Amino acid sequence: MLMLDAKRVLTDIVNNKFLHMVSVVTIALSVFIVSSFSLFFNNATDFLDAWRKGVRVITYMSDNVTEPQRTELMETIRNLGGVAGIEFISKDDAYNDLKEKIGQQSSLLDGLDKNPLPDSFEITLADSYRRLEDIEKLSQNIGGLPHVEDVEYAQKWLYRFNGVYNLFKVTGLVLVSIFFIATLLIIANTIRLIMYTRREEIEIIRIIGADEKFIKYPLFFEAVVHGFLGGVAGILMLYLAFILTVPNFAPATVFSLFEIRFISVKFSLTIVLCSMMIGWVGCFFSIRKFLKI
């Protein structure tokens, strides 16, 4: 019976190529839009994560700190939650580093009586401790320790990144939901259109004694096949766009921080599966209204 239904569906698809193509292309475009947003969202998240990983908390010490005091302070910081590593940078090292970085303009530093830079610690954070709130809390704890003059951690940038990240997250969810509903409605309407253009055929099939199952099953089958073909075509379109456009971005500095990646195979399969499911649901609603089940 299933084989016969499959054969009927395939014959029907061949006999009504244009109508089915319209449906498959509609689904493919919807899948393309939703998955391209997911691609953008995934990579934007990777980008922000990569940027955050570069964040260091710099602790400047007051003058006249003795070595035992410094060692004790270092141990205290090391034992605070979220600290993955701590490195002491002496004022002389900092001075030499600065001199090297400014290169030809280092002669400007020659006019100084003494090294104005303080001793400092450069603190790297544990992976699980990169949320803005965690960094803020850690900085406050360090700031309250004796012999600590100031704590810096690129607050301004982190606030901005956090804002952008949250915006991505919220708009991402909202847009994916909107596209999901839009796709569902488009598919439901396309199937309704197919049924409308085939109402005479359905009427004839009914007159010759077909039951509801005989009419319904192939329509569901077709909708799921549309979902599958549209899903696969949408992903392939996205992949084509990806391999054609990404090499143009690669040399840009900002993209050297992380590797732009295509959506995972698992996610692609999920999209195709969702597309098939949407086909089924769209068909369900159309049929319900059309055949008055």
Place this chain on the structure above:
Amino acid sequence: MVNGQGKNTIIRMFNVSKRYGKMEALSNLSLEVRKNEFIFVTGPSGAGKSTMIKLLYMGETASSGSILVDGMNLARISRKQIPMLRRKFGVVFQDFKLISTKTVFQNVALVLEVAGLKPKEIYPLVMDVLECVGIEDRSEEFPPVLSGGEKQRVAIARAMVGTPKIVLADEPTGSLDPDSAAQIFQLLRSVHERGATVIIATHDQQMINNHDGRVVRLVKGRMDCEN
């Protein structure tokens, strides 16, 4: 008696009326049809001939009265039973009602697919019936390329293939030239000779005069005369 029908009665209509809003298409129609009978239902346009045919295969439901078809009371059957009722009929329409995206073979085979037959059972039956109506050489053509007479042959093949007990034909020669009409009529005769009850709704008086069969005349939805 089965559900109020005599042994030889296959259709019984009793005081059947059909209204569309205030318009009465059929009014208190009573008719009994015996097995393997050949009947013409005639009358002017708007007399209710097509409505009567539709009521029999439940293309429409009667507003009042009762209809019994081969032991089934149409007023009492459930929605799920309607397909079973329709499989008792082969129906031929004036406008052929063929599916234009299916080949001649597929159009005819559909009746047997609906009945649940397997493809290897379907093929010989369909080819047999296409041969019988003289259109086996066009089995892979699509309806739009066929002439009116050929389309009606396909429609008759579709009506015959499931060996139904009753064949209903609603103005089957209405859109055909006289030669094609005569051939179609002969085919319907051969369906009758195979044992089916045939009911033809037509206003072609010449055709009725030239052939044997009971004639039921309707005027404005009422039985005018029967002979």
